[in-house]
Amino acid sequence: MPSTVNPSLIDDLVVANHILVNEGVLDGFGHISVRHDKDPNLFFIARSMAPALVTHDDILCCNLEGEVIDQLGRHSYVERFIHSEIFKLRADIHSVIHSHSPAIIPFGVTAQRLRPICHMSGFLGSSTPVYEIRDSIGESSDLLIRSQALGHDLAKVLGPNAVALLRGHGNVCVGESIKQSVFRAIYTENNAKLQLQSQNLGEITYLTPEESVATSKMNDQHLDRPWQMWKRRAQN
Numbered sequence: 579m580p581s582t583v584n585p586s587l588i589d590d591l592v593v594a595n596h597i598l599v600n601e602g603v604l605d606g607f608g609h610i611s612v613r614h615d616k617d618p619n620l621f622f623i624a625r626s627m628a629p630a631l632v633t634h635d636d637i638l639c640c641n642l643e644g645e646v647i648d649q650l651g652r653h654s655y656v657e658r659f660i661h662s663e664i665f666k667l668r669a670d671i672h673s674v675i676h677s678h679s680p681a682i683i684p685f686g687v688t689a690q691r692l693r694p695i696c697h698m699s700g701f702l703g704s705s706t707p708v709y710e711i712r713d714s715i716g717e718s719s720d721l722l723i724r725s726q727a728l729g730h731d732l733a734k735v736l737g738p739n740a741v742a743l744l745r746g747h748g749n750v751c752v753g754e755s756i757k758q759s760v761f762r763a764i765y766t767e768n769n770a771k772l773q774l775q776s777q778n779l780g781e782i783t784y785l786t787p788e789e790s791v792a793t794s795k796m797n798d799q800h801l802d803r804p805w806q807m808w809k810r811r812a813q814n
Contacts, residue, residue: 663729700793
């Protein structure tokens, strides 16, 4: 691991893995990364393992080609290209999460689009894009983002958005910091649950684009409040 990295960045990355499991976003699968605080061409991610078990010793460094830089020869996740290609295309992004959070899956396999239903999820914008891997490599894939080319296609579908769904395969959430990406991942799952519940009651009044922008800006000013709560809960 490069010696110049701020140790608190790695601390937060480890805690974020535990928070996301504790809050029902990650399970035995999924991963979170963070861009190096001094070298934007590098990022940190855990070795291939269950997120709940990640410790400081499990964090690896990768470059933006998805190559692992590790003197011990350890391997990271097959889908590390999700992270490398988003970091490559989005200079504003410093943390990426890929999860299979369950309530979100229906919105990637139906015509019903995930849209912001409450003020905590304004970052979703007017609608959440869906990546269809069949458009990249046909109908016989295992749905995993196994290459730079697939990661690039996903990153293009994500575009300037905070969240993109992967048909039959969860979602990606991005942020300018670990705290922001974790906030978005948790409230994306919460929004999906609320939207599924509300559909049974009648027509839904979603946030307007203007409300989405305003609420997202407001929540970004208070990311540390839920972070500290989630952190304590994960450590107990």
